[in-house]
Amino acid sequence: MAEAKFSELFIIKMSTNGKKQVLFTTCLSNNFSNITLSKTFVIEVPMIYLLPFILLSFLSCRPETGPLRFKDKSIVFKETKLEVDEEDNHHLEYLENLKKDYESDLNKLSINAVKSFEPIKKIMKRKCFDCHDSREKLPIYGRVFPRINPVKKHQDEGLVALDMAKTYPLQAKGNPPQLALLKAIKAAVLDKTMPLKSYLVVYPLKRISKKNQVAILAWVDPLIREHERIDEAYQELFFQDSLQGKVQNLFKKKCLRCHGSGNNRGNFGDMEKLSELLQRKKYVDLEEPTRSLIYKVSLSGEMPTDPREKLSEEELQLMLDWIQEARNLEE
Numbered sequence: 001m002a003e004a005k006f007s008e009l010f011i012i013k014m015s016t017n018g019k020k021q022v023l024f025t026t027c028l029s030n031n032f033s034n035i036t037l038s039k040t041f042v043i044e045v046p047m048i049y050l051l052p053f054i055l056l057s058f059l060s061c062r063p064e065t066g067p068l069r070f071k072d073k074s075i076v077f078k079e080t081k082l083e084v085d086e087e088d089n090h091h092l093e094y095l096e097n098l099k100k101d102y103e104s105d106l107n108k109l110s111i112n113a114v115k116s117f118e119p120i121k122k123i124m125k126r127k128c129f130d131c132h133d134s135r136e137k138l139p140i141y142g143r144v145f146p147r148i149n150p151v152k153k154h155q156d157e158g159l160v161a162l163d164m165a166k167t168y169p170l171q172a173k174g175n176p177p178q179l180a181l182l183k184a185i186k187a188a189v190l191d192k193t194m195p196l197k198s199y200l201v202v203y204p205l206k207r208i209s210k211k212n213q214v215a216i217l218a219w220v221d222p223l224i225r226e227h228e229r230i231d232e233a234y235q236e237l238f239f240q241d242s243l244q245g246k247v248q249n250l251f252k253k254k255c256l257r258c259h260g261s262g263n264n265r266g267n268f269g270d271m272e273k274l275s276e277l278l279q280r281k282k283y284v285d286l287e288e289p290t291r292s293l294i295y296k297v298s299l300s301g302e303m304p305t306d307p308r309e310k311l312s313e314e315e316l317q318l319m320l321d322w323i324q325e326a327r328n329l330e331e
């Protein structure tokens with residue numbers, strides 16, 4: 001908190017006839033919330049004469065350091081102690097670690113990819129790097145008339161789509177996901193859409209041969225599979241950690257035995273598909289989550305039928321949070 005002290009105050013106004021009017025005021029009170037103007041002069045002068053005054057006023061009007069005292073009680077800032085929930089902390093740590101593990105797994109994949117790239121580097125260098133390697137210097141005919149030069153244009157556009165200056169992780173404009181780039185390479189090589197047709201007219205030998213195709217696919221295919229495997233594994237872990245995942249586990253533990261997988265006691269229906277359950281207004285009230293029947297019967301202890309299985313307070317809260325989240329997502 002700092003105490004503001006204003007010795008002088010200048011107010012510069014534009015008058016209706018366009019001349020600058022300056023209102024000199026001196027303020028006596030040193031209270032922020034209650035400035036009283038003791039003297040007022042109005043004179044008209046060109047702006048340029050005022051500059052030294054304005055500068056001076058800025059210097060003199062600088063708030064002094066020290067605690068700022070507001071008279072108005074309503075704007076006194078209360079110090080609130082941030083209570084850090086131990087459990088939340090653990091949870092954040094868990095998520096952080098999960099993310100780190102994910103990145104480290106992808107990193108390992110990268111290292112393998114660079115190794116397995118070695119044997120096909122020669123092919124790629126000959127057939128792709130002309131347009132996909134930012135280190136590659138264009139031949140002289142590619143550098144003249146850069147604005148209309150088709151060779152330069154191909155390289156420019158090729159680099160936007162994929163820059164293989166660094167083998168892996170692959171680069172492209174906008175940093176698309178690795179998996180998308182790997183799949184694009186696979187498609188380009190499989191369909192032989194690359195190298196560009198117009199280029200092959202001039203350089204027919206740069207066409208991708210069957211052997212090249214097999215070699216490149218042998219590099220890219222396992223990478224795609226491994227990347228997908230890693231993604232799926234972590235998606236599963238992140239899902240289990242989400243509200244949806246937790247609610248699904250709760251239902252699995254306490255409700256699905258009687259309300260899922262074809263077991264439909266009381267004709268209440270299937271609780272397995274969460275998204276479908278949310279649509280059923282009789283059981284889930286998005287407007288007023290506490291009025292949802294699935295919540296009410298769990299709160300009262302009617303469900304599950306075995307009282308020993310009764311939902312704990314945390315489990316009940318989880319159900320409410322999940323409905324609330326669904327409602328927020330719908331909005």
Ligand code: HEC
Nearest residue numbers: 127128130131154157158161162184185188194195196199
């Ligand atoms: C003559 C220049 C040239 C050569 C040689 C070339 N490309 Fe391309 N490549 C391009 C251009 C230009 C684009 C952008 C095309 C577009 O945006 O539609 C591109 C786009 C791509 C893309 C992205 C496609 C997409 O859907 O985003 C991939 C993958 C690709 N090239 C792979 C290769 C591979 C693999 C080789 C070698 C076998 C190769 N390219 C050789 C010019 C070239």
Ligand code: HEC
Nearest residue numbers: 254255257258259265266268283293294297298303304305
């Ligand atoms: C041991 C079997 C069993 C378990 C476990 C169980 N239920 Fe039920 N549930 C039933 C039966 C039986 C009925 C039909 C009761 C009736 O008609 O009186 C029913 C009916 C319902 C109804 C419909 C009530 C109505 O008035 O239409 C809801 C909602 C419900 N259960 C929610 C749950 C929830 C939520 C869980 C888990 C927290 C759960 N049930 C666990 C057996 C079970």
